[in-house]
Amino acid sequence: MGSKGKMTDYERRRLENIQRNNEMLAALKVHSKLNDLSAASASASAKRTSGEIKSYKPGSAKKPKIETPLVLRRSLRARGVPPDASTANGLDDDGVIDKQINKSRTMNSNSVPSVSPRKQGPIRMHDSFCGEDGLENKLSELVKGCSENVLLNGNGLISSDSVDVIKGCKSFKIGKKSWGRVEELELKPENIARVVPGRIMSLRFFPTRDMQMVAVGNKFGDIGFWHVNGKDEDGAEIYLYHPHAGPVSGIVIDPFSVSKMYSSCYEGFIRMMSMEKGVFDMVYHSEYCIYSIALSPHDVNSLYFGEGKGGFNKWDVRTGKSSLSCDLHGDRINTIDFNTDTENIMATSSTDGTACIWDLRLMKKEKTTPLKIIKHKRAVHSAYFSPSGKFLATTSYDDKVGLTSGANYESTSMVHHYNQTGRWISTFRGIWGWDDSSIYVGNMKRGVDVISVDEGRLVSTLQSDILSAIPCRFDPHPYNVGVLASATSGGQVYIWTQP
DNA sequence: CGATTGGTTATGATA
DNA sequence: TATCATCCACCAATCG
Numbered sequence: 001m002g003s004k005g006k007m008t009d010y011e012r013r014r015l016e017n018i019q020r021n022n023e024m025l026a027a028l029k030v031h032s033k034l035n036d037l038s039a040a041s042a043s044a045s046a047k048r049t050s051g052e053i054k055s056y057k058p059g060s061a062k063k064p065k066i067e068t069p070l071v072l073r074r075s076l077r078a079r080g081v082p083p084d085a086s087t088a089n090g091l092d093d094d095g096v097i098d099k100q101i102n103k104s105r106t107m108n109s110n111s112v113p114s115v116s117p118r119k120q121g122p123i124r125m126h127d128s129f130c131g132e133d134g135l136e137n138k139l140s141e142l143v144k145g146c147s148e149n150v151l152l153n154g155n156g157l158i159s160s161d162s163v164d165v166i167k168g169c170k171s172f173k174i175g176k177k178s179w180g181r182v183e184e185l186e187l188k189p190e191n192i193a194r195v196v197p198g199r200i201m202s203l204r205f206f207p208t209r210d211m212q213m214v215a216v217g218n219k220f221g222d223i224g225f226w227h228v229n230g231k232d233e234d235g236a237e238i239y240l241y242h243p244h245a246g247p248v249s250g251i252v253i254d255p256f257s258v259s260k261m262y263s264s265c266y267e268g269f270i271r272m273m274s275m276e277k278g279v280f281d282m283v284y285h286s287e288y289c290i291y292s293i294a295l296s297p298h299d300v301n302s303l304y305f306g307e308g309k310g311g312f313n314k315w316d317v318r319t320g321k322s323s324l325s326c327d328l329h330g331d332r333i334n335t336i337d338f339n340t341d342t343e344n345i346m347a348t349s350s351t352d353g354t355a356c357i358w359d360l361r362l363m364k365k366e367k368t369t370p371l372k373i374i375k376h377k378r379a380v381h382s383a384y385f386s387p388s389g390k391f392l393a394t395t396s397y398d399d400k401v402g403l404t405s406g407a408n409y410e411s412t413s414m415v416h417h418y419n420q421t422g423r424w425i426s427t428f429r430g431i432w433g434w435d436d437s438s439i440y441v442g443n444m445k446r447g448v449d450v451i452s453v454d455e456g457r458l459v460s461t462l463q464s465d466i467l468s469a470i471p472c473r474f475d476p477h478p479y480n481v482g483v484l485a486s487a488t489s490g491g492q493v494y495i496w497t498q499p
Numbered sequence: 500c501g502a503t504t505g506g507t508t509a510t511g512a513t514a
Numbered sequence: 515t516a517t518c519a520t521c522c523a524c525c526a527a528t529c530g
Contacts, residue, residue, distance in 0.1 A: 379523080469510070
């Protein structure tokens, strides 16, 4: 792949150093956290109070089986980087790493995945599992037990099995069905859990009616699964895996085959977790960061993802080949979204300050002109089509939520909304619920703001005493209207429900 | 223009 | 309860 303005060698090297360090640190951190927690939970289990928040349970019985070094270095030479390139920065970093490797070897590290997620090729789920012995296969069994709930004809068009379901993929949006007022969504103590350690970057419900399961990806490359209605002795059913070596930028699940889950990572990998095969398969590998990923509702055999500084890729999963690679933006692409109503229409949002609407049929390798450009004054963190496809909601660091409408998306209005998430909170993304009526977006004062489309303003804020951090990432349940998952920078997931 | 630095912000662990 | 370490977002300012 060319160097067309995606990232300089220097940036890449620097990022790699940082990534390498953080992988190490993250591994250590997870070790120590796991150890601490297993100690804590051991003592706490005796006097466990009912008010405690559910949390992932690190395995305590699993044998440490670290054979391979945790850090797999990629040769600089192999990538054409001069050998002296890793001077000041690199050497310092390496010094730190080596010390910590020594330290880590003296640690009693239980329940640590035996493979480095940076390794190419498939990773067995068993090897990246971070839970108790004996539970490695439970998640697969659960997911494989879900029925296939959607029929697909030869053209990739969906014929729904229920009047509730309209076309969709990233989630099956429910049509015009009326439902309770959004202000009435409530938070119950049993619908709170700490699913992963650290900051959550991505969150997704499994698109099935058979159970409520969320998958979340964090900054350390962990993916945690929470079976919300599941029960085990502690009341939480959480499965933690470590398939990536860096922040998990996106998760998408094949709606026609829920045992296929794709995840993208800043480290440049896209993996597909196959419950059937029991592996995190490697689908794609890049030397650039992958910042966003999406599945097309009209063709689930193509993955679309944002790579490096503005790069965009369409990847054919079956042939394992790129079917389109081009530059769409001047900076990272934060989200990719498809219009579920109109085939071939796609929206991207970018840190370059714009969101764009594209016609996939008009896209080509060289410069493609978008159908529409929505301009913000700062980075745009999301651009999502409404369930009907009539609106596009954009969320930007310029403290605006944009609402674009019209037959050709010709009119845009802006609603003020404070979006200064700073460095520690994942950026806000205004999402749609189950109809075109409102947009949900995080609030720095620990709430969920609801913007009414009709009124063009903020109409309410969901709040709760038991919401103890800022909800920054959301996913509405694709089938269960009024079930909204929210995630925080502390690894917690809160699920709002209708009374 | 590319590189670099500094400022901002919330959370969970810890003392 | 207060303090500390975090450091993968973004922007403004500065230097070469």
